[in-house]
Amino acid sequence: MINNKILIITYYWPPSGGSGVQRWLNFSNNLVDMGYDVTVLTAEFPNYPLTDQSLNNYINPLIKILKVPVFEPAKFFKSKKNERVILLTTKSADSYTNFKFESNDTLLFGRESAGVPDHVHNSIKYRLKIPMMDNKRSLNIASSVAIILSENLRQTNINK
Secondary structure (H helix, E strand, O other): OOOOOEEEEEOOOEEEOHHHHHHHHHHHHHHHHHEEEEEEEEEEEOOOEEEEEHHHHHOOOOOOOEEOOOOOOOHHHHHHOOOOOEEEEEEEEEEHHOOOOOOOOOEEEEEEOOOHHHHHHOOOEEEOOOOOOOOOOOOOOHHHHHHHHHHHHHOOOOOO
């Protein structure tokens, strides 16, 4: 008997459907069959685009499954459907200097290297940029957040 333990961290696990989850499920089952002690760390309340409840029947009972809470962007955006989400992006034509912030706005910044995924970018109505001189790329994320947050606080008088 092999005493090796393996931790698999995956968002997609039954009842998620599709080919990706079947790969992890079959791989995990095969590892158990070879004598490995397998633990799967997965999302507690995932937002799967496709589900297949029958896949639960194929999980080897020796696999330990740990479910942890995760941030779900789709649920976040649904919770904001009656509020403004303001995306800061280099891909906008609108400058933050011409924008009227409101006290309940949610400010959204993406990754420093790539911003937000296109589907998120395209789903947001209010997109702003920090103007830059020609041929300059962008500021780092900490500086960008400081500039926008400062302007937001100035306009909404939060500190008064």
